[in-house]
Amino acid sequence: MLKTSLLGRDYSELNELNSSDNRSKSPSESSSNITPENVHPAGEAELSMMQTLIHLLKCNIGTGLLGLPLAIKNAGLLVGPISLxxxxxxxxxxxxxxxxxxxxxxQRLQKTFxxxxxxxxxxxxxCPNTWLRTHSVWGRYIVSFLLIITQLGFCSVYFMFMADNLQQIVEEAHVTSSTCQSRKILVLTPNLDIRFYMLTILPFLxxxxxxxxxxxxxxxxxxANITTLGSTVLIFHYILQGIPFPSNLPLxxxxxxxxxxxGTAIFTxxxxxxxxxxxxxxxxxQHxxxxxxxxxxxxxxxxxxLGTLGYMKFGSDTQVSIxxxxxxxxxxxxxxxxxxxxxxxxxxxxxxVPAEIIIPFAISQVSENWALSVDLSVRTGLVCLTCVSAILIPRLDLVISLVGxxxxxxxxxxxxPLLEIITFYSEDMDCVTIAKDIVISILGLLGCIFGTYQALYELTQPINHSMANSTGVYA
Known part of the structure; x- marks a missing residue:
């Protein structure tokens, strides 16, 4: 008889699947089963096309959207939109x-997913290379590691963004009016440290x-889509009120x-x-x-x-968040x-995403009775980790660029692209497809190397308060 946790995960079924598979499969195959994305937990409902579209929109439209005007500024009024x-x-x-x-x-391996x-x-x-075949399991480890770093990096940026906006609302309350005029630069002394706001958000997350x-x-x-749509409409409403002719903006x-x-564009x-x-x-x-x-x-x-119109509206005064x-x-x-x-x-x-990679492996190391406790503990620990990362790193714009x-x-x-070459190379891939995949990978690699270097270099420089995403500067 199977027991289902309060969170909807069928731990006993997962453990039985893992144990039975591990007895019958090769090491690389059995190790892949630490992620439960291959099975639908008992009773878990499936998503409709509209629900899938909502998820897809929400997991792409995040904090990076508000940084796109600055990204266009960093690229130029012509080069930015084309590159984006x-x-x-x-x-x-x-x-x-x-x-x-x-x-x-x-289909080749007769797996559901x-x-x-x-x-x-x-x-x-x-693949034809013997060394790569022998160490194929490291491919999964590398991708899983990058997924964990990327998604937790997103979550850390979310922590910074929410805490910073909450601080702005609270600290600027006494100078906020009902009349909407152009923003002026004032220097405010924060009453509470930004870390207080992060710790306030922590238990709710x-x-x-x-x-x-x-x-x-x-x-x-x-x-989330409703609130994001509402705020985006208000942003566009203000931007479209008299956009100056961009004659002095560099292309x-x-x-x-x-x-x-x-880095910002890839992060977005x-x-x-x-x-x-x-x-x-x-x-x-199939849809x-x-x-x-x-x-x-x-x-x-x-x-x-948003990126182009925002930059045209604010020009050289464009900030890290619109x-x-x-x-x-x-x-x-x-x-x-x-x-x-x-x-x-x-x-x-x-x-x-990182939870579905880390937690199944963690609960596979304990008995069924401890599965729920381990699950909740790992989730709590990962959220705390993103909070600590947000506290330690002060620059929202550079963190976005670095993670990206x-x-x-x-x-x-x-x-x-490299995965496509390896997967279909033995099936007579045409040279154009191979060349296309190699070019895309090289472009991504160059962007990764030089973008990472530039973001790390900027992080080591003294904070320019005119560009820092700081509540205490803009009122």
Missing amino acids: LAIGILTVHCMVILLNCAHHLS VNYGEATMYSLET ILLVFIQNLKVLSFFSTL MANWKTFLLFF FEGIGMVLPLKNQMKNP FTSVLYLGMSLVIILYIC TLNLPNCWLYQSVKLMYSIGIFFTYALQFH SVSSSALALIIP
């Missing part, structure tokens, strides 16, 4: 590559991540700031880690590609419009509150 479009198209193309590889491998890490491992098992069923999370994603920025643009397209899990949870997974194209087309259009440029009145203070609520619920969705350059570029641009 190109990166968006390449990212979606790599998502489709990942879907095709996973589908092909699942393979996740990103397993797809990498199974693909390496069939811990309770939120205890929910792990994507069907349940779709309700929160809907709320192309220098290459150093362009590297920061690259933050949904590749959720692509395969969402497809796996769909009621009709996922259509949902992906529709959702990502809407995302790319939104990114280009909310810092909005008038200091209650109407636009509500934008910060609504967007923070949306980010709060998005946290659970982004947290789902280091791990997001690897997952979104470097690995998928």
Whole structure:
């Protein structure tokens, strides 16, 4: 008789599956079963196309959206939108590559589903190189590690963003008026340290991540989309009120700031880690590609419009988050509150990926009686880890660029094209496809190396308070 936890996970079934598989499969195959994405937990509902679209939109539209005007400033008024479009198209193309590889491998191996890490491992098992075949399991380890770093990096940025906006609302309350005029620069002394606001948010996020069923999370994603949509509409409403002619704005920025643009742009397209899990949870997974194209087309259009119009509106005064440029009145203070609520619920969705990698391995090391306790403990520990990371790193804009350059570029641009070559090379791939995949991977690698260097260099420099995402500066 199977027992189901309060959180919706069937631990005894998972342990039985793992133990029986481990007795009958090779080491690399059995190790892949530490992630439960291959099975649907008992009683877990499947997602409709609309629910999948909601999840896809929410896991791509996050804090990076508000930093896009600064990203366009770092690239130039002409180069920025074109580069953002190109990166968006390449990212979606790599998502489709990942879907095709996973589908092909699942059919070849007669599996219901393979996740990103397993797809990498199974693909390496069939490649011509003996050393890669022998060490194929490391492919899954590397992808899993990058997914954990990327998604927890997103969560850390979310912590910084929510705490900073909460601090802004509280600290600016006494100078906030009902009349919406252009924002003036004042120097305010914060009454409470930003870390206090982070610690205030912490227990609520811990309770939120205890929910792990994507069907349940779709309700929160809907709320997040509503609040994000409302705040985005208000932002556009203000931006479109008299955009000055951009005669003095550079069409192309220098290459150093362009590297920061690259990291921010890749970070903004933050949904590749959720692509395969969402497809796996769909009621009709064969329709996922259509949902992906529709959702990502809407995302790319939104990114280009907000980034370009925001930079045209504020010009050289564009800040790390566009909310810092909005008038200091209650109407636009509500934008910060609504967007923070949306980010709060998005946290659970982004947290789902590293949780589904780490927790099954953790509970496989203990008896069934301890499974729920270990599950809750690991979730609590991971949320606390993202909080500590947010406390230790002061620069929101540079953290976004760093996370995007280091791990997001690897997952979104470097690995998928190489995975396609390894998976389909033995099936007479044409030279054009191989060349295309190599070029995409090289571009991703160059962006990763130079973007990471530039972000780390900027982090080592003294904080420029005119650009820091600090509540105490802009009122």
